[in-house]
Amino acid sequence: MSKMSMVQALNNALDIMMAENEKVYCLGEDIGWMGGDFGVTRGLFDKYGPERIRDTPLSESAIIGAAVGSAMVGMRPVAEIMFADFMGVCYDQLVNNAAKVHYMFDGQYKAPIVVRTACGGGFGGGPHHSQMIEGWFMNVPGLVIVAPSTPEDAKGLLIASIEDDNPILFLEHKALYSKKGEVPEGKYVTPLRKARVARQGSDVTIVADSWLVHKSLAAAEVLAGEGISTEVIDLRTLRPWDHETVLDSVRKTGRAVVVSESPGTGGLSADVSAVIAEQAFGDLKVAVKRVTALDTPIPFSVILEKIILPSEEDIIRAIQQIYKQS
């Protein structure tokens, strides 16, 4: 074990996979000698050269298209889209191409690509550098969406994603990049589609992902002081998400709060809530409660942004509220 930031853990995962398999290569804007906007590919250009750490123009469609095409002939591309907000540019490539080549050609081709991207708000990035975008892709069969919350998971999930044969959207929250944690040495895999119980509890279940796992854990700590025992589930894979772990927890606690940094309308939080209501209704002591971003774009002013994004206090209040009701 060694202490690493999430950036270092991701870098370590790429290094391990590129050393192991020459078909693994990276492409994206400024990922070469500069090492990427957030430093995730730092040092890899010197080690693996410009062919395998490939700088591209500002052509998000071409980045994803090139990734998909090369994956169809056996390569293992890891594409970087600098900010998740730019996914709109290459939406067609991901939705109509990457996610469908395996299905529409009935299994003849596959598109094992990983698309890494920096997502999330909380730092005054404004409307085009702050969004959580899993909701844009929740309705796309064939895509896998992964979002690590710790450096250890970031490394294990990225290795698992590179080894997986499906197209994977890998969401890296900017607020977590510099957060440090213990990371095992060498190669290991954190399984996809498997949620993690980040904190065990018996009274309430929080279902969270990415940055909000940390806010949920902080909220759980405060609530413990009030005598409420909170279980925190870190989804890790957002699509297809792990129904079993969530339902097992909700059946145990009888109360569920689903938190999300995205707007609630039509998003992951809506799907999780619906599945809980459909499949664990009889075990619920109180209706599912959601804590999500407000239904607005993200404003530039940090003061305004705080109003929009869910906070630790919002999560605490929601839990206190449903706890009182039941």
Next chain:
Amino acid sequence: MMDRSELYLKMYRDMLRVRKFEQALEREFKLGNVPGMLHTGIGQEATMVAVAHSLRTKDGLFPDHRSHGLLFLKGTPGERIMAELFGKATGVCSGKGGSLHSADKSVNNFGDNAVEGSFMVTALGVALGWQMQGSDALAAVMLGDGTAGEGAWHESLNLAAAWKLPVLYCCVNNGYAISTPVGKSHATGDLYKFAAAYDMPSVQVDGNDLMAVYEVTQKAVEHIRAGKGPYFIEYITWRWQGLFMGEFRDKEEVRYWKEVHEPIKLADEDMLQKGIATIELLKQIENEVQEEIESWVTFAKQSPDPDPAKATGNVYVGWEVETR
């Protein structure tokens, strides 16, 4: 190596195969046997045949929505293409792709992408993958004139040139994107000029002159195989198919392209004049081709419908999705 007369006759036969395939499809479509939509390549046969004869099995093909003919010319058995267009279990994609998404990995056909121009960036990746693997295979992309308005078109040309990728751009300019004339919706109707701006060799050729199209395409693939990067060819041709509500083009224009400057007729006359074929031989070829195509239609009609399990199969690699 085939001699020139032999090649000419073979390509002529292939043009007829494409023509008769499309005509059979139109007939079956009207009878309700072919589901969905139908875009035919009648009138554009010479471009397809020349491209097919310039590619090896290891070369990649990205066929467009009027390239049914190329699907079998690339090497897939014709009956499996016909069956796919009928949506049958024996189709090359088990009926899951249809006219707009017929791929065959065994011959490096990467399938059409019905979002026009979109696969131009996928082709970059195929070419890049092969370049990184040290292969000399190239990726050929069929594009209609209407794709020139798409962003992916320009991203593709730029990156192919910047990375010297082995991509052959086959731009089939048939004059119209559905109803819109090419020159009215783009800065220029001469699309090869766009490619020239991306610093790659780019030419315009009469797309209905079979041997001229073949020569130009040969030159392009030689350039690409020599590692010199992408090549862009604009084939000037014309599609017979009008709009769903009928013919919308000028009478004289229709007459010129269907009766005067028509690829099969031009080849007929040229071969007779040069003594490469006799009227009897041409008639014999036509009969043989007709019989071949009808056997494919029969195969498609007699094939079973897809297994219902296919509906939820191959969404993910290795994971099943829930069924009802």
